[in-house]
Amino acid sequence: MRTRLRAPTFGDPQEHQLYFDKTGNIVDNKLSTIKMANMKLETAALILSKIGNPTRLKIVRLLVRAGDEGMPVGAIQKKLKIPGSTLTHHISHLKNAKVIRQERHQATLFCIMEYEQLSKLVAYLTEECCIDSSAQETAA
Numbered sequence: 051m052r053t054r055l056r057a058p059t060f061g062d063p064q065e066h067q068l069y070f071d072k073t074g075n076i077v078d079n080k081l082s083t084i085k086m087a088n089m090k091l092e093t094a095a096l097i098l099s100k101i102g103n104p105t106r107l108k109i110v111r112l113l114v115r116a117g118d119e120g121m122p123v124g125a126i127q128k129k130l131k132i133p134g135s136t137l138t139h140h141i142s143h144l145k146n147a148k149v150i151r152q153e154r155h156q157a158t159l160f161c162i163m164e165y166e167q168l169s170k171l172v173a174y175l176t177e178e179c180c181i182d183s184s185a186q187e188t189a190a
Contacts, residue, residue: 120162
């Protein structure tokens with residue numbers, strides 16, 4: 051359930067609001083709307099189909115934990131205990147969906163999470179969270 055906080059506004063008070071989401075993070079609805087406008091249904095569906103595989107989801111979670119530096123491909127392979135060819139297959143799917151990118155630092159190939167894409171996906175999925183809940187309460 052969202053707890054809404056009023057932010058200083060100019061003009062329409064519904065135009066700009068801050069609120070706490072279910073996780074306790076402060077959300078700025080104006081910024082979320084801007085991010086959401088960039089994500090289309092087809093893009094969200096593509097990303098979800100790519101990260102819907104258990105191995106790919108493990109890769110995404112490892113990279114999120116690794117932070118901005120990413121993680122060497124070899125370290126991902128060791129943690130997941132899968133063959134290199136299998137890992138390459140899964141990484142290519144994640145790269146095609148622009149969920150991750152790869153960078154070479156000397157002889158080491160790193161996988162790095164595309165946090166902006168992930169944030170856009172989460173914003174898209176939660177854009178209309180609880181939007182109908184007040185209408186349902188009024189009808190009851």
